[in-house]
Amino acid sequence: MLSEAELKHLRRCVELATEALDSGDEPFGSVLVGADGTVLAEDHNRVASGDRTRHPEFELARWSAAHLTPEERAAATVYTSGEHCPMCAAAHGWVGLGRIVYVASSEQLSAWLGELGVPAAPVRPLPIQDVAPGVLVEGPVPELTDEVRALHRRFHHAGGQAPLAATSRSSSSQSSASRAGSYDAGEDRTGRPRSR
Numbered sequence: 241m242l243s244e245a246e247l248k249h250l251r252r253c254v255e256l257a258t259e260a261l262d263s264g265d266e267p268f269g270s271v272l273v274g275a276d277g278t279v280l281a282e283d284h285n286r287v288a289s290g291d292r293t294r295h296p297e298f299e300l301a302r303w304s305a306a307h308l309t310p311e312e313r314a315a316a317t318v319y320t321s322g323e324h325c326p327m328c329a330a331a332h333g334w335v336g337l338g339r340i341v342y343v344a345s346s347e348q349l350s351a352w353l354g355e356l357g358v359p360a361a362p363v364r365p366l367p368i369q370d371v372a373p374g375v376l377v378e379g380p381v382p383e384l385t386d387e388v389r390a391l392h393r394r395f396h397h398a399g400g401q402a403p404l405a406a407t408s409r410s411s412s413s414q415s416s417a418s419r420a421g422s423y424d425a426g427e428d429r430t431g432r433p434r435s436r
């Protein structure tokens with residue numbers, strides 16, 4: 241059971257994910273919190289520009305390497321709207337950050353995106369502990385998963401990814417290319433690996 245203070249950090253992650261969505265990016269947000277509960281840094285997805293490695297968890301790992309001692313990093317917690325992808329889990333592990341608390345798991349996200357007809361991501365969604373086995377991980381957090389799911393639905397409906405049922409075979413070449421799993425940046429302007 242998470243404390244009210246921890247839920248507050250997760251709500252901030254959902255808020256950041258909403259900000260990302262409102263600015264045309266994929267809805268992911270993360271907050272780095274020090275051992276004393278102080279918010280040290282926060283970020284949301286910034287992949288819409290074309291650099292698909294701009295995940296908030298990766299940015300927070302790099303920020304922590306530049307600004308925190310190894311002891312501070314180990315005692316810090318990363319709260320995040322969606323479980324780290326393998327890239328971010330590796331960065332988290334390499335810089336020696338502490339605990340992770342996520343709202344939605346990669347498994348949940350993959351299932352939701354599958355239902356929306358979104359093609360598989362180019363990076364396999366692995367559980368964090370398959371990548372960084374020493375990290376203490378908590379999640380999913382049922383209190384907030386519906387909100388996160390709604391953000392992803394909004395993103396994929398607004399972003400030109402029509403649900404399969406509504407996409408006719410003879411519709412634009414863009415939608416048939418999307419269904420075939422194209423990851424060309426021009427097709428998928430938001431770019432980010434879509435399941436983690």
Ligand SMILES: [Zn+2]
Nearest residue numbers: 295325327328
């Ligand atoms: Zn990531």
